[in-house]
Amino acid sequence: MLRIQLQELLNMMELDEYHPASLMAKQLAVSEKTVRNRIKELKSVLNQHGGDIVSKSRYGYKLVVTDEKKFKHFLQEENESNIPETIQERNIFLLKYLLELDGWVKMDDLCDMLYISKSSLSSSIRNVEKIMNQYNITIERKPNYGISVRGDEFDLRRLLCHYFIKNKSFKEFRARDNEAFMWIAQNVQELLIKYEIHLTEIAFDNFIDYVYIGFSRTRRGYHLNLQFVSLPTIGVKEISFQRELVEKIEETYHLRYSKDEKNYILLYLAGKQRVGNAIENDYNFVIREEIDRLALGMMERIKQEYHMDFCSNFELRMTLNQHLVALDVRLKYGLPLTNPMLDEIKKQYCLAYDMALQASAVLRDYYKTEICEDEVGYIALIFALALNKDTNREKMNILVVCNSGKNLLKLLKYQYEQSFSDYVDQIYVEDKIGLEKFDFSLVDYVFTTVPITWKIPCPIFEISVFLGENDVQAITNILERGITDVLRKYYTPERFLTDIKGRDRDSILKEICDIIMKQEQVDDDFYELVLEREKYAQMKYGNKIAIPHPNRICSPYTFAYVAVLPEEVLWNGEYVQVIFLTSVSDVKGGDDSNRQKFYKSTAQFALNRESVQQLIDHPDYETLMKLIES
Structure with missing residues (x-):
């Protein structure tokens, strides 16, 4: 070698x-x-x-x-010498090696072990130390001795659990005693069944890993000290489960578990119950007042940001509460969690994930810690369920115009209800005279049997008085296409900007808001309201995109301005090149029939790094619509 x-x-x-x-x-x-x-x-x-x-x-x-x-x-x-080749592989190797190290190791020995120079090793050690510092763990340096890891045993276990499971290298960690791991898994499964304790498949796999890490550390002589940790309320079944599991481990492997080691198992069990269990009807849990306040706060945040009112949705509130009971334990004690469904959740439930990111700001403020993507993904499932149960939001409202009397108007309405129920929510009927006072913000399309010679703010389609087979198919095609075309009500060519001159957040917003003031019906303090909203904690997409908006409703209709900047600018701590400045109307204003489609498409675009980059590379309106409608 x-x-x-x-x-x-x-x-x-x-x-x-x-x-x-x-x-x-x-x-x-x-x-x-x-x-x-x-x-x-x-x-x-x-x-x-x-x-x-x-x-x-x-x-x-x-x-x-x-x-x-x-x-x-x-x-x-x-x-084939098993020496890590990439920087990432080397960092993981060093992290694992140092966490398992008993005593000290010299830098020269690590250099020879990894076949790298001292400068390369020093760089990797600095990267590893940054990871350790997030868990209150440090690297001590001592002349003639080398380096060694220093930290509380509870924090060391947290890091072992989180980093190696998250980076899918846990199999290497347990490889030294896979037989013991399998024994623990089998006994945990049997005892969970015996005591009727439910864990989802994901929570079960994670819990086994955590129990094994505690077992392996105890076996090597490392012991916990949880004197400053206040345990959450634990049920009788959970305590009985823990006692029997510990007794089996002690008897089989001739170990002695301290009170703190036993509480360690209870702590992780409390943090793993009901993980991802948002759709199961298990209401046997205690909700503390502060937990319910957090759930209500998250629902209120969604109302503020999306103008979708879930506050009266009791099922959503209870499901959030149920999830927050276990999440409270994980966030208070920094217990790690993995979510193997995360990428699929982002893809399939982009709007729900976007909402979960916003709602998580309430948790971040309360617990004074960042909410990881894995946790956000589980919260997204809860909002996805609430959104999917509200099917009418994807349908459209239409107006049917006919001058042949009230009876024929009623007949037309009945025909449209029977023929287009899959596409239409509300159907309004009017004669030509009634159009003068009609509020067109209530509808997406107008279907008329008589010519309309003046301009109205909706697409108009002329139809026959009686619906034939060809008419039904033609209107169906219009409505199917309309689910997509409706986005062009919000995103229009004159709202797509590529010549913004500003080079910082405030000047860019001022420039866009000045254009909006000239082209749209907005309150006079629109720019000030947008700036005020920017003072709040912002959701960071990490995809070179920002989505500012005013901190209250200040337009009678919904619209979105898109600006593609010539180069990146620093925006709330991140580099941004695409700006989506949105303004939504009051739900009472009537244009809410496709609000969810608007939010969903915008969120789907913002979460897609490739789509954002494609718009930057080809900054034109049709590229935007092709990407946002796909």
Whole structure:
């Protein structure tokens, strides 16, 4: 196996390309003389394995292969040495190694172990230390001894649980004693059934991992001290489950669990119950007053941000409460959680995920900690259920105009109700005279048997008095297309901007708001209201997009302005290049029939990094609509 310096040197060299010694010396942070000496060593090794290094004055050195079969075999043996190759792999290796380290380790020994230079190792150690610091764990450095990990055992276990399970490297951690892991899994499953304790499949898998980590640490002589941890209320069944599980472990593996070790199991069990269990009818739980206040606060936040009022939805409120009981434990004690469904949730329930991000701000403020994506994903499932039960929001409202008397108007309304119930929510009927006082914000389309010669703010389609088969199909096609076309009511060509000159948040918003003031019906203090909303905690999409809006309703209809900037600007701590400035009307204003479609499409676009980048690369209105309608 090559020594550290020779391995790095070999990694730098490519076949049939010369590399100056000065460049390699700079990359390795050594002198040119040292590089030349190491090249001689590497050349000697390669000569035995089908390779060579040749030099050329003023060009440098290049790698050549003299025996392809021997050289491939040599490289294969080097690659199979289980040494991490990428920076990410090296960081995980170091994190795992240091957490399991008893005592101290010298930097030189780590360099030889990983076949990297001291500068590369120092960089990786700094990355690992940043991860550890999030869990109140530090790396102590001591001359002649090296480095060692320092931290509370509870925090060390939190990091072990979260990082290795999250990065899917937990199998390596338990590989040393897979038999014990399988024994724990089987006994936990049997006892959960015995005591009728329900865990979802995901929560069960996570709980097994946590119990095993506690078991392996206890077996190695590391013990917890939970004297400052106030345990949540635990039921009789859970306590009986814990007692019998501990007794079985102690008897089988000749261990002695302290009171704190037993409470450790109860703590994780309390944090895992009902995870992702939002759609099951299990109401056997205690809701504290502060938990209910949090649930109501989350629903109120949705009302403020989306103007969708779920506050009277008792089922949603109870489901949130049920979920928050266990979430409260996880957030208070920093218990880790994984959500293998996260990517699918973002894709399938983009609006619900967007809502969950906004609602999570209430939890962040209360618990003074960031809410991880995994937790947001579970909350999104709860909102997805509430949204899916409200099917009428995807339907449209239409107006039917006819001058042939009230009886025919009633007949037409009945015909449309029977023929288009899958597409239409409300059907209004009027004669031509009644159009003068009709509020067109109530409808999406007008179908008329008589010509309408003046301009009205809705698409108009002329129809026959009596619906034939061809008429039904034609109107069905219009309504099907309308589910998509309705977005063009909110996003119009004149609302798509590419010539914004501002280079900071406030000046960009001022420029866009000035255009809005000229083109739309908004309150005079529209810009000030948008700026005031920006003072609140903002949702960060991380996709170069920001979605500002006023902090109250100030327009009689809903609209969205889209600005694509020529370059990125710093916006509330993140770099942004696409601005969606939205304004929604009051629900009472009547244009709410497709509000959910508007929110859903906007959220789907904002959460899609590729779509945002595609708009940046091709900043035109039709590209926007193609992406947002897809």
